[in-house]
Amino acid sequence: MTRLIRWLVLTGVGIAQTPDWASAYIGPGAGFAVGGSFLVMFAAVFSAVAMFLSWPIRYLWRVVFRKRSPKKPRFRRVVVLGLDGLDYGLTVRFLEEGKLPNLAMLQHRGCFRPLGSTLPPISPVAWSTFQTGTNPGKHNIFDFIVPDEHTYQPKLSSVEVRPPRRAIRLGPFRFPLGRPEVRMLRKSQPFWAVLSDYGIFNCVLRVPITFPAEKLHGVQLSAMCVPDIRGSQGTFSLFTTRRRNDGTPTGGEVQIVQRQGNTVRGELVGPDHPLRKDRGPLKVSFTVTIRGNQWADLRIGRATYELRRGEYTSWVPVCFRTFPRVQVHGVCRFLLLATEPEFELYATPINIDPENPALPIGYPAVYPIYLANKQGSYATLGLAEDTWGLNEHVLEDHHFYQQCLDTDREREEMFFDALEKVPRGLCVCVFDGSDRLQHMFWRYHDPQHPARPVEIPSDHVTAIEDLYRRMDALVGRTMARCEGTDTLLMVLSDHGFTTFRRGVDLNRWLEENGYLVVDDTRRGEEYLAGVDWSRTQAFALGLTGIFINRQNKFAHGIVADGVDTEKLRTEIAEKLALLTDPMNGQRVFRHIYQAPKVYRGGYVDQAPDLILGYESGYRVSWDAAVGRTTTAVFHHNTKAWSGDHCVDPSVVPGILFCNQPIHAENPRLLDIAPTILNVFGVPVPDYMDGRTLDVGSS
Amino acid sequence: MTSTLTTIVITLNAVANAFGQCLAPIGWLPEGLSLTLVAVVTGIATLKMFKYTSNQRAIARVRREIRANLLAIKLFKENLPVTLAAQRKLLVAALRLLGLAVVPMAVMTVPMVFLLAQLAQWYQWAPIPVGDDTVITLRLAGEIRPSRPVVKLLPHDAIEDLSGPVSIASLQQVCWNVRAHQPGYHSLQFEAEGERYEKQIAIGDGVMRVSPQRPSRDWYEALLYPWEKPFDAQSRVQAISIEYPERDSWIAGTDSWIAYWFIVSLVAGFAFRGVFGVHL
Numbered sequence: 001m002t003r004l005i006r007w008l009v010l011t012g013v014g015i016a017q018t019p020d021w022a023s024a025y026i027g028p029g030a031g032f033a034v035g036g037s038f039l040v041m042f043a044a045v046f047s048a049v050a051m052f053l054s055w056p057i058r059y060l061w062r063v064v065f066r067k068r069s070p071k072k073p074r075f076r077r078v079v080v081l082g083l084d085g086l087d088y089g090l091t092v093r094f095l096e097e098g099k100l101p102n103l104a105m106l107q108h109r110g111c112f113r114p115l116g117s118t119l120p121p122i123s124p125v126a127w128s129t130f131q132t133g134t135n136p137g138k139h140n141i142f143d144f145i146v147p148d149e150h151t152y153q154p155k156l157s158s159v160e161v162r163p164p165r166r167a168i169r170l171g172p173f174r175f176p177l178g179r180p181e182v183r184m185l186r187k188s189q190p191f192w193a194v195l196s197d198y199g200i201f202n203c204v205l206r207v208p209i210t211f212p213a214e215k216l217h218g219v220q221l222s223a224m225c226v227p228d229i230r231g232s233q234g235t236f237s238l239f240t241t242r243r244r245n246d247g248t249p250t251g252g253e254v255q256i257v258q259r260q261g262n263t264v265r266g267e268l269v270g271p272d273h274p275l276r277k278d279r280g281p282l283k284v285s286f287t288v289t290i291r292g293n294q295w296a297d298l299r300i301g302r303a304t305y306e307l308r309r310g311e312y313t314s315w316v317p318v319c320f321r322t323f324p325r326v327q328v329h330g331v332c333r334f335l336l337l338a339t340e341p342e343f344e345l346y347a348t349p350i351n352i353d354p355e356n357p358a359l360p361i362g363y364p365a366v367y368p369i370y371l372a373n374k375q376g377s378y379a380t381l382g383l384a385e386d387t388w389g390l391n392e393h394v395l396e397d398h399h400f401y402q403q404c405l406d407t408d409r410e411r412e413e414m415f416f417d418a419l420e421k422v423p424r425g426l427c428v429c430v431f432d433g434s435d436r437l438q439h440m441f442w443r444y445h446d447p448q449h450p451a452r453p454v455e456i457p458s459d460h461v462t463a464i465e466d467l468y469r470r471m472d473a474l475v476g477r478t479m480a481r482c483e484g485t486d487t488l489l490m491v492l493s494d495h496g497f498t499t500f501r502r503g504v505d506l507n508r509w510l511e512e513n514g515y516l517v518v519d520d521t522r523r524g525e526e527y528l529a530g531v532d533w534s535r536t537q538a539f540a541l542g543l544t545g546i547f548i549n550r551q552n553k554f555a556h557g558i559v560a561d562g563v564d565t566e567k568l569r570t571e572i573a574e575k576l577a578l579l580t581d582p583m584n585g586q587r588v589f590r591h592i593y594q595a596p597k598v599y600r601g602g603y604v605d606q607a608p609d610l611i612l613g614y615e616s617g618y619r620v621s622w623d624a625a626v627g628r629t630t631t632a633v634f635h636h637n638t639k640a641w642s643g644d645h646c647v648d649p650s651v652v653p654g655i656l657f658c659n660q661p662i663h664a665e666n667p668r669l670l671d672i673a674p675t676i677l678n679v680f681g682v683p684v685p686d687y688m689d690g691r692t693l694d695v696g697s698s
Numbered sequence: 699m700t701s702t703l704t705t706i707v708i709t710l711n712a713v714a715n716a717f718g719q720c721l722a723p724i725g726w727l728p729e730g731l732s733l734t735l736v737a738v739v740t741g742i743a744t745l746k747m748f749k750y751t752s753n754q755r756a757i758a759r760v761r762r763e764i765r766a767n768l769l770a771i772k773l774f775k776e777n778l779p780v781t782l783a784a785q786r787k788l789l790v791a792a793l794r795l796l797g798l799a800v801v802p803m804a805v806m807t808v809p810m811v812f813l814l815a816q817l818a819q820w821y822q823w824a825p826i827p828v829g830d831d832t833v834i835t836l837r838l839a840g841e842i843r844p845s846r847p848v849v850k851l852l853p854h855d856a857i858e859d860l861s862g863p864v865s866i867a868s869l870q871q872v873c874w875n876v877r878a879h880q881p882g883y884h885s886l887q888f889e890a891e892g893e894r895y896e897k898q899i900a901i902g903d904g905v906m907r908v909s910p911q912r913p914s915r916d917w918y919e920a921l922l923y924p925w926e927k928p929f930d931a932q933s934r935v936q937a938i939s940i941e942y943p944e945r946d947s948w949i950a951g952t953d954s955w956i957a958y959w960f961i962v963s964l965v966a967g968f969a970f971r972g973v974f975g976v977h978l
Contacts, residue, residue, distance in 0.1 A: 047771045048785045058776075201776060219773055302975055370769035373762040421774050 066199035071681030073200075074696060075488040077423060078676050081415075081478055082130075082207065082430035083471050084123060085438050085645060087496035088114040088653040094468050102476030106491065106657045115656040116668035117495040119598055120544040120611055121649040123435065124158055124224060126494035126669055127208035131190035133673030133688035137599030140187040141209060142607045143542040150555045152528050154541055154627065156233075158185050158209045158225045161359075173275045182212040182359055187603060188687065191673035192216050192426055198682050201425030203418040206411060208430065211382065213363035218422075220363040221371065221414070223430065226352065226382040227359070229270050229320070229330035230281070234349040234381050236389045239266040242342040251388025257343065262290040264343050268300075268350065270320035271328055282320035282328065290339050298334060307336040307345070312402060315377035318350055329356035331377045335399060346394060348403075351380045371414050378410040385436040390640045397460050397640075400440060404433040412474060419481045426676065431474070437467045438497045442643025446499040450636040479659070488679055488695065489659040494669060496652035500644035502581060503621030503637050504588060504614070506540035507629040513575060515568075518629045528627035534558065538572060538609070541627050543620055543646045545595075545608025546572065553605070569594050569609050576612070581634055588618050590648035600689075613648030620646065660696040667693055704917040704928075711924040714812040718925075721907075724820045729905055729947060733821060737959045740813065741966030742974075744806060748967075749976040751802035757977040760798065764791045814956070815924045821955035823908040823942035825900035826878040830943075831860060834874045834897070836888060837914070837937040848872075849935075852887040852894075856880040856901060870936075890934050897938040898926060911939035 094100050095107070106112070118126045118136065120143070128141040136142050145154040160183045164176035186209050192202040196217035204210060208224030228234050236252035241259050257266045265287050273279040286300040288307065296307040298316075305313050315331040322328075330350035337344035352358055354372040361380050362368035371378065384407045389395040395403075408431055415429040441463035443451040475491055482489050507528075510516035515538040522530025528539060533549065533556035540546050548565050551557040559565050573592040580587055591613035599607055612620070621635045645652045656667055664671070670690035677684050678692040724732040770784040826832050836849055849863055849872045862874030881902035888895040900906045912926040913919035914936040920928050929935055945955070971978055 043768060043788065047768070047781075047788075051771070051775065051781055055778075364773065366769050367773060370766055370773055373766035373769065376762075421770070421777065421780050423777065423779075 062199055067197050069198045069681040070683065073680045075679055076486040077482075078426050078488045078679055079419065079478070079482055079490070080426075080428040080672070080676070081475065081489070081491045082127075082428065083434050083474075083491060083493050083655075084208075084430055084432035085435035085495060085497050086468070086471060086493035086655050087438075087498075088655050089496065090464070090468060091655050094465065094472075099465065099469055100472040102472045102479060103491070103657055106475065106479065106489070106659055110658040110660045111656070111662045113656045113662065113667050114653040115492055116666055116670070117645075117649045117652060117654050118669060119593060119613070119649050121495035121645050121647070121652050121654075122543060123208050123432070123494055125544075126654075127224070127430070128158075128186050130494065130669050130672055131192070131207060131209070132186075132188040133191055133670060133677075133684075133690040134188045135599055135601060135670065135689050136607065137595075137601030137604040138188050138687065138689070139601075140185060140603035140606055142611075143544045145542045146606065147528075147539075147541045147547060147554075149553055152531070152533070152539075152541075152554065152556075152627075154527055156185075156225060159183065159211055160185055161227070161231065172278060174277065175275060180359070184212055184214065189685075190214070190216075191677055191688075192218070192220075192428070194677055194682060194685060195426055195680060198680070200680055200682070201422060203422045203425070203427045203429075205414055205418060205427075205429040206432070207428055208382070208432070212360040215363060218425065219367040219418075221368060222361045222380075222382075223432070224382040226361050226380055228349040228351055228381050229318075229328060229358070230350065231271060232349070234383050234386060234388065236349055236386050236394065237268065237347040238394050239264070239345040239347070240342060242344065249388070249392035249394060251386070252349075252392060252394065259290075259343050264288040264290065264345070266345070268318055268332070268347060270318070270330065270350065273322060274326065274328075275322055282322065284318050284320055288343075288345060290343070293339055296336055296339060305334070307334060309336045309339065310399075311335070312399075312406065315351075317353060317355075317377070327356075328358050329353035330358075331380075335395075337394075346389065346399075348386055348389075349381055351384075354378060354380050371417075374417060375410065375413045378414070379407050383432075383436075385433060387436055387440055387641060390440055397441070397457055397463075401437070401460070401463070404437050408433045408470075408474075412477075416477070416481060419478070423485060426680075431471070434467055434471055434493075435497075438464060438643045440640050440642070441467075442497070442499055443640065446501070446642070449499060449501055449642050451638045451640060451642045475657070482659070487659075490672070491655070491657040492669070492672065493654035495645045495649070495654050497643050497645050498616040498647055498651055500619045500637050500642055500646075501617045502583070502619075503624070503635040504579075504618055505621040505624045505630050505633050505635065506546060506612075507624050507627070508631065509576070509579065509633045510538050510540065510546070510572075511629060512633065513572075515572065516629070523629050523631070526626045526628055530629070537568060539627075540620065540624050542608070543625055544611055546610040546612070548609040550609075565609070573610055576610070579633075581618070583634065586617075587615055589613060590615050590650065613650075614646065616647060616651050618647070619644045658695065663694040664691075700917060704915055704920060707917045707920045708928060710808075710812055711815075711920060714816055714924055718816040718819075718907075721816060721820060725905055725907070727905075729821075729945075732905070733955060733959060734962055736817065737962035738966040740959070741963035742970050744810070744963065745967045745970055745974055745976050745978075747806050747809075748802045748978065749974065751805045752977075753798055753801075754977050757795065757798050760791050760794050761977055764788060764795070767791065811921065812924070815921060817955070817959065819907045819909060819925055820905060821945060821959075823910055824945045825881075825902045825904075825906040825908055826940075826942060827903060828878055828881055828901060831875060831877050833941045834862075834876055834886070834899075835939050835941075836863075836872045836890075836895075836935060837939075838870045838872065838890070839934055839936050840870070849888060849890040851876075852889060854884060854886055856882070856884040856899065857886070888935065888938065893934060895929070895933075895935045895938065897940065899940055900942070908942050910942050911937060913937055 095104055118129045124141050124144055125136055128139040132139045141157055143157055146157045148155050162181040164178040166177040168175045192204055193216055195202055202216050202218030204220040206221055206223035211222035211226045213220045213222045238254045239257045255266055257264050267283040267285050270282040272281050289297045294309045298305045298307050313334045315333055318330045320328040331353045332350040333348045335346040337346055352361055354368040357368050385403045390400040411431055418427050443449040444456050444460050445464040507516055511518055517532040517535040519530035536549050537559050538546050538548050548559050548568055549557045550559050550561055550565055552561045559568055577589055577592050593611040595604055595607040595609055623630050671693050674684040674688050674690045675693040767784040767788045771781050774780040851874050856879055857876040860875045860877055863872045865872050878901040884899050886897050886899055897912045898909055900908045909925035911923040913923045913928045915928045915931045
């Protein structure tokens with residue numbers, strides 16, 4: 001066979017050498033080859049020529065029209081490596097034990113300090129403060145979710161996606177005119193927008209609360225709050241032949257499938273039909289052919305992927321079609337969990353395809369496409385690691401752990417590409433797998449945690465320590481890439497971490513104290529469904545606070561603004577401050593904060609009236625967070641989500657490492673934006689609340 | 699070696715001729731339409747062949763790399779070293795792409811040459827119009843003895859022998875000047891030293907399959923003129939050719955038909971690459 005092919009090839013080449021019309025073989029095959037390559041060469045040469053010719057014009061443009069910073073930049077480049085949730089106390093401990101050599105070196109060369117987080121110390125709030133240099137009263141982010149003022153239903157605090165306003169109706173079809181409107185609800189201005197005004201190039205990678213991506217001089221990839229293809233914050237799918245008795249899992253859905261011989265068919269659920277609402281969501285069918293206990297083939301679209309039990313596939317492109325040329329592209333990964341006796345296949349939430357993004361997940365729009373072509377597909381979902389999959393016992397620890405590792409690997413690749421491409425300017429990248437891993441594996445770290453199993457899986461006994469070591473290695477690689485490049489390197493976290501043993505049902509406490517009235521038969525319903533608003537003075541929703549049902553704020557508000565609200569706020573704060581856990585007599589709250597006293601700015605009114613600073617070990621209960629009211633105030637937290645940071649900020653300071661000394665008392669996350677502006681010699685805008693830290697000088 | 703190659707070409711010609719029967723509708727379709735259809739079908743067929751004979755994964759990888767570098771030039775245009783590096787990588791990727799296309803290109807050369815030979819019979823030459831003159835040339839093996847004519851063109855109703863045979867001893871050729879009378883395909887009979895030989899002639903208007911030469915047993919001639927069986931190696935007559943006029947239209951004719959076919963097939967290939975999931 002090989003000889004035959006060789007013969008054919010030789011014959012072909014021989015014929016092509018002969019001098020006649022047949023020799024001028026210019027079939028489409030040759031055309032494909034030569035044409036394609038020629039076009040690429042042409043593009044390269046053309047772009048080179050265009051670049052050289054336009055360079056003087058662009059240079060002149062910059063010189064003439066760019067704002068000039070009054071001071072010379074002190075470093076050519078500032079690199080901020082954000083390690084979400086790295087805890088100051090644990091870092092100190094591991095440093096003392098000599099387990100973090102790279103961070104130790106950074107400390108030795110520059111500094112290591114606790115970094116004050118925000119109130120509340122949760123990622124959306126903290127990273128918004130990091131980027132704007134303002135307190136939440138100015139940037140308007142107080143929690144992940146906020147209650148809608150008309151319906152009391154929870155809505156995302158940072159982004160609003162509205163369908164196109166106008167559409168043409170043709171029978172059952174509704175053709176939208178225009179694209180969905182995606183509105184950023186974070187207010188104020190990130191410091192890289194200020195740097196952009198001064199012509200400083202910025203590369204902002206996966207910093208939370210940057211969706212939709214805003215215009216800047218540079219490139220940006222959005223993170224937290226980027227939805228999945230269905231518009232949710234991440235909905236996994238489980239395809240199984242086993243009927244589960246535990247109801248619909250949170251954060252995902254179970255599809256019961258039939259096995260016929262070795263074949264299983266299922267459907268991935270996508271976004272709602274864009275043209276016909278009555279059709280429900282778009283779906284994409286797939287077929288799994290089981291090949292024994294360990295293997296199966298997944299056929300989806302025109303491609304076939306090999307499934308190996310316990311191993312994730314690479315990112316699989318999924319295309320939801322409506323009309324020709326009307327398609328929504330997503331990517332997801334599959335994990336074959338079992339084939340015998342029951343079939344179980346897990347699919348990650350379907351991420352927006354970075355190569356064909358349906359929403360503005362990057363700036364410029366081609367930046368996510370560039371990254372996808374550079375390194376292959378990657379997770380675009382805001383919360384990329386599927387914590388609910390593990391919480392709901394669909395995934396096992398090692399499956400979740402693998403997701404975290406894979407996401408970090410993708411992130412590192414794009415971060416290091418940015419370091420290579422941006423030798424001058426700002427480069428910020430946030431790794432948030434560190435936050436997710438601590439959330440989910442803290443039970444192995446805390447000997448008293450209610451969710452801690454008797455037998456800890458040997459692979460995960462030191463999961464938290466391993467995480468810190470891995471982040472240390474990442475810092476080492478980053479330092480190596482910054483070596484000799486006149487770079488100011490900052491490694492920081494937005495908050496620390498602590499254990500989450502007991503959940504507090506704030507709505508139950510409010511009910512017991514006469515501030516909230518709920519229909520007893522509707523307690524189990526989410527989103528405050530059973531609450532009698534005409535008799536409710538205060539309620540809890542989200543992770544951080546309590547809202548007074550104010551007349552001037554909520555549609556069914558009953559508490560008058562002014563003295564009444566103030567009085568009620570103080571009354572609830574005083575009562576709550578005395579709350580103790582009957583199980584151990586421990587105080588639950590370190591501080592209760594009243595929004596008007598701790599925030600300042602134009603959006604203070606949007607904040608919860610009371611922000612609760614829990615002691616270590618406590619947090620709002622799972623039920624209260626989603627607006628359910630149970631019959632007990634305290635609940636054991638038996639979920640895998642066992643570590644948290646929704647506590648008093650003083651309990652969970654973050655970290656700040658720098659390769660230069662920083663001379664300042666109690667640096668805060670709030671201070672980073674003005675500090676970086678100052679390093680670049682750019683004036684700090686008046687609206688910023690942070691102070692400039694003294695970096696580098698003695 | 700040459701004999702084996704000739705045998706292969708003749709065998710493949712038989713296959714190509716069988717396939718060539720499918721091209722019969724060319725005879726009654728408008729010239730432009732038929733050539734366009736053939737080019738589109740060829741483009742798609744070539745696309746499929748390209749898919750299965752090339753390393754699609756590697757091509758996809760290089761394509762992605764190319765796109766990434768093109769976008770890098772756009773995104774990081776302020777950074778001269780980055781854009782220069784991206785341009786260098788683009789050129790390297792273009793060469794790699796070319797390298798990856800060598801194998802499919804070589805494999806496809808074989809069927810493509812046979813296809814081109816078939817198509818040339820339709821689009822390269824026109825049949826002899828009724829009433830026009832043409833020259834028939836017969837090539838002999840060995841010497842021509844000037845003493846007596848050794849070759850005769852037997853009378854046929856379709857043609858009128860105007861003059862000949864004229865022998866050109868130095869070229870071992872004998873020629874006739876004939877006038878075409880009857881439209882259609884006809885088989886002319888020649889006699890040389892007691893043996894009879896045949897050659898097809900196409901007379902008429904419009905589009906007809908034309909075989910300008912019955913070739914000798916030579917792989918290269920057999921490749922160029924596939925329709926009629928080559929003469930045996932030991933045959934006294936080595937080849938008979940008829941001078942046909944070239945087609946004369948903007949898409950057919952010696953040079954233009956192949957260019958038109960190439961462009962249309964290329965466009966069709968690129969247009970359908972998404973449909974068939976082929977990385978080019």
